[in-house]
Amino acid sequence: RKEVEQDPGPFNVPEGATVAFNCTYSNSASQSFFWYRQDCRKEPKLLMSVYSSGNEDGRFTAQLNRASQYISLLIRDSKLSDSATYLCVVSITNAGKSTFGDGTTLTVKP
Amino acid sequence: NAGVTQTPKFRVLKTGQSMTLLCAQDMNHEYMYWYRQDPGMGLRLIHYSVGEGTTAKGEVPDGYNVSRLKKQNFLLGLESAAPSQTSVYFCASSYGVTDRPLHFGNGTRLTVT
Numbered sequence: 001r002k003e004v005e006q007d008p009g010p011f012n013v014p015e016g017a018t019v020a021f022n023c024t025y026s027n028s029a030s031q032s033f034f035w036y037r038q039d040c041r042k043e044p045k046l047l048m049s050v051y052s053s054g055n056e057d058g059r060f061t062a063q064l065n066r067a068s069q070y071i072s073l074l075i076r077d078s079k080l081s082d083s084a085t086y087l088c089v090v091s092i093t094n095a096g097k098s099t100f101g102d103g104t105t106l107t108v109k110p
Numbered sequence: 111n112a113g114v115t116q117t118p119k120f121r122v123l124k125t126g127q128s129m130t131l132l133c134a135q136d137m138n139h140e141y142m143y144w145y146r147q148d149p150g151m152g153l154r155l156i157h158y159s160v161g162e163g164t165t166a167k168g169e170v171p172d173g174y175n176v177s178r179l180k181k182q183n184f185l186l187g188l189e190s191a192a193p194s195q196t197s198v199y200f201c202a203s204s205y206g207v208t209d210r211p212l213h214f215g216n217g218t219r220l221t222v223t
Contacts, residue, residue, distance in 0.1 A: 008150075032209040043200055043214035044153070087152060091209065097143070097168060098212065102152035 001026055004090050006101035014109055017078045021104045023088030024070040032091040033064055033071050037084045038103065044087055047073075078108045112136050116201050116215035123191040123222045131186040131218050133201030141204045142184035143168075143212070144176060146197040153200060159184055191222045 006023045013019050025033075033050035048055065050062040050071050061074040071090075075082055088101035114135045123129055133142065140161050145153040155168030159178040173195060175187045184203075188195060198219050202212040 004152075006152075034211060036212075041147070041198060041217070043217055044212075045214070046211040049211065089212075097155055097158050097166075099155075100145075100152040102150070 002101075003027060003099045004088055004101040006086075006088050006104050008102060008104060010105040010107055012107045012109060013078055015078055015080060017108075018074065018076050019078060019106060020072055020074045021086055021088075021106075022070050022072050023090075023101050024068075025088075025090045025099075026069070027090070027092060028069065029092050030069075030090045032098075033062075034089040034091075034098075035060075035062060035071075035073050036087040036089055036100075038087055039084050047086070075106075078106075080108050080110065082106060083108045114201055114203055114213050114215040116199075116218050118218060119216065120219045121221070123188075123220065125192060125222060127191050128187070128189050129191065129220075130188075131199055131201075131220075133184045133186070133203075133215055135182055135184075135203040135213070137203060137213065138181070139203035139205055139213070140181075142178065143202045143204075144174070144184065144186045145200045145202065146170065146195075147200060147217075148197050156186065156199075191220075193222045196220060196222045 035047040036044040037047045038044045054063045059076045063072045085103040087103045091098040143158040144156040157176040162181040201215040
């Protein structure tokens with residue numbers, strides 16, 4: 001079993017739709033969680049950190065469920081520019097490294 | 111702001127040739143990482159460093175060596191390139207603990223024929 005698993009998609013949604021991605025992790029010692037965005041094999045860029053109480057940044061909402069060991073990303077009012085691959089990242093503090101999921105591909109269509 | 115700079119951006123090697131990829135960061139980050147990304151897959155950690163003079167193996171270290179002689183630089187070496195090492199290589203850096211986000215370079219696209 002992979003340490004971090006994501007539904008690869010692709011998710012194809014119309015503009016204005018709401019879409020949600022889940023990411024599960026296997027190591028209960030995981031303590032830090034992030035969502036990154038990657039465009040067309042360019043470098044990943046931080047979208048948002050995921051906090052225990054959940055957090056929101058504009059149209060994006062991230063949630064953490066430690067009991068079930070998953071994190072989620074909700075995108076509201078999808079824009080064409082949201083089309084990208086979304087990578088889930090899980091870290092164990094002081095372990096010195098982060099583990100990436102394989103990514104979920106989102107395509108927003110007019 | 112330069113951030114994380116990788117050189118070269120593209121390279122084609124023949125099987126058995128060697129090369130070194132250079133990563134430089136100007137953010138005074140303690141941690142540096144080398145990842146590879148193959149089509150349809152996420153990033154897999156090759157080697158990482160938690161500080162100057164230290165290195166550690168990641169998930170897929172075989173066929174690669176690294177060095178961190180200076181805090182700002184992290185070198186990835188391929189001693190004898192193989193076609194299986196055809197990939198996109200990303201360098202990243204972060205502050206001293208992993209609850210801080212990673213900052214990535216633009217990537218190096220390597221083809222081994």
